[in-house]
Amino acid sequence: MAHASIKVSEHSWSTRVKTADDAVRFVNHMGFCLLFPVKNVPLPSLYYAMARRVPITWDKYTAKLWEWKDELPRKRRAFYAKYFKTRGTFISLKLLPHFLAMRESSAAPEAAERFYSAGRISHDARAIWQALAEHGAMATLELRHASKMETKAGNERFKKAMLELQCLLIVTHFGAEQETDAWASNRLELVARAFPAHVAAARDITPEAARAVLAQKYRSLYPEAPAMQVARLFGWSKAEAEAALA
DNA sequence: GATGCCCGTTAAACAACTGC
């Protein structure tokens, strides 16, 4: 019962999250959390901490959360990217170096070519990375233009490559921008530029040590979680998860 | 060998503009 365990953990947070300060405290306490609860993904979510109910609707909580996902990274109060299950995820600044070390992706802005040669990223991901390295932070449409993915088909490739880069913690959301008169789009930046100190700190942490810290943090939230669940969530092998929990 | 998770695709919803 995934939802049951979600509630158990979030009930350990006694007060309702109302302000941006509350949200930062919540993220710091949990270490990492989702924006919205996701079925079969046993992680705390900010939406639940605010609304205290599961069905997600378009309400005042959603609207506020929407602002925070732009505001908190821009003010460097928390890290935000699509991470767990490619869904919106906040990571505390304290644990960011461990996530980077665990993914072995504490990369300099000019490392795109090396990652591509090593087979770690796709051709499209390399194009986006290099565009950001050359021009700095950009909003979605601007970046698509710079990466030559302006067509409808190009947008599909762009979205896919963007997920790839966010799950590797190479690119992050870094504020919002009103590009058209419709909805605001995201401003995107290389993690190495937005959080340089955290990327540097990650280089002093081994993947094994990083996994141990993250696994034990997770166990403190979900004491009942079996090793297999931890492995699936973080994308580790069963053996890696067991070693991290030991 | 069966069960269940993963991933990709697809559709829906939201707000607002453009063009017919």
Place this chain on the structure above:
DNA sequence: GCAGTTGTTTAACGGGCATC
């Protein structure tokens, strides 16, 4: 006024594969 764009999100579906 409606259809079709744009951006964003989640939910649903189905095939393939891993784990037990």
